Amino acid sequence: MLEIRDLHIKFHNREREAVSGVSLTIHDGEILGLVGESGSGKSVTAMSVAGLLPRKQCSYSGAIYLDGAELLHIDRKELRKKQGKAIGVVFQEPMNAMDPLMTIGKQVEEVLRIHTTCSREERKRLALEALAAVDLPDPEDIYGKYPHELSGGMLQRAMIAAAIVIRPKLLLLDEPTTALDVTIQAQILELLKRLNKESGISMLFISHNLNVVRKLCSRVAVMQRGVLVEEGDVETVFHHPQHPYTQHLIAAIPRRERKENRHGTK
Numbered sequence: 001m002l003e004i005r006d007l008h009i010k011f012h013n014r015e016r017e018a019v020s021g022v023s024l025t026i027h028d029g030e031i032l033g034l035v036g037e038s039g040s041g042k043s044v045t046a047m048s049v050a051g052l053l054p055r056k057q058c059s060y061s062g063a064i065y066l067d068g069a070e071l072l073h074i075d076r077k078e079l080r081k082k083q084g085k086a087i088g089v090v091f092q093e094p095m096n097a098m099d100p101l102m103t104i105g106k107q108v109e110e111v112l113r114i115h116t117t118c119s120r121e122e123r124k125r126l127a128l129e130a131l132a133a134v135d136l137p138d139p140e141d142i143y144g145k146y147p148h149e150l151s152g153g154m155l156q157r158a159m160i161a162a163a164i165v166i167r168p169k170l171l172l173l174d175e176p177t178t179a180l181d182v183t184i185q186a187q188i189l190e191l192l193k194r195l196n197k198e199s200g201i202s203m204l205f206i207s208h209n210l211n212v213v214r215k216l217c218s219r220v221a222v223m224q225r226g227v228l229v230e231e232g233d234v235e236t237v238f239h240h241p242q243h244p245y246t247q248h249l250i251a252a253i254p255r256r257e258r259k260e261n262r263h264g265t266k
Helices: 042-050 076-086 104-115 120-133 139-143 152-164 182-199 210-216 234-239 244-251 255-262
Strands: 002-011 019-026 031-035 058-066 087-090 170-174 202-207 219-224 227-233
Touching: 002 042, 019 031, 019 042, 019 202, 019 227, 031 042, 031 210, 042 058, 042 087, 042 170, 042 202, 058 076, 076 087, 076 104, 087 152, 104 120, 104 139, 104 152, 120 139, 120 152, 152 182, 182 202, 182 210, 202 210, 210 219, 210 234, 210 244, 219 234, 219 244, 227 234, 227 244
Parallel strands: 031 202, 031 219, 087 170, 170 202
Antiparallel strands: 002 019, 002 058, 219 227
């Protein structure tokens, strides 16, 4: 489905590579967690897949394939055509990512307006369906609201709705729960699980928190300073980490959270 081969990215104003020889595969219907601290290269890897890499500001090599089509080196115009339909992106701070002067409904519709020939009525119908799919109450009311009128959790759900409205094959989620409290975070994770189960959409879930990844993902890859240091089944990596950096990440999880997970309360 998605295959990253020997990806190297070096920004012109940095001494070392942001991403150094990363190879990853995400299978159809799989949720893969990509874990690492700030500056580890995980978000830059996702930006490369999403077509958001500032090419003029860096040198890059390797290959990224989505269903066999190479994405890293193709023309920007062609890239936008492919990735607008096939890949949805959810960012960490929805308030910063969404236009404060545009209603939620119009922002959810935007990808349909750009990438489909749907009528205005059809776009609204699909937007309302997407808002309902992410468990937002009264989609008709939410459709007409502006971002500042929604809570953080509701705004994150609206952003997920905008990412899935065109039914992409892959959803990239860059720290989507970090800014939310624990209760809302758990609700968003359950929502993502349900969307994955019902629609079969593949996901790349980026986080610095291995415990959060464990609750959602079946497989995990760990990055440190641009290098992929460990990869495997999430339970195996959690219980038997091989790399010292992975061991450090697990040791940083509060003991109460680790105890709850051992007793199966996910």
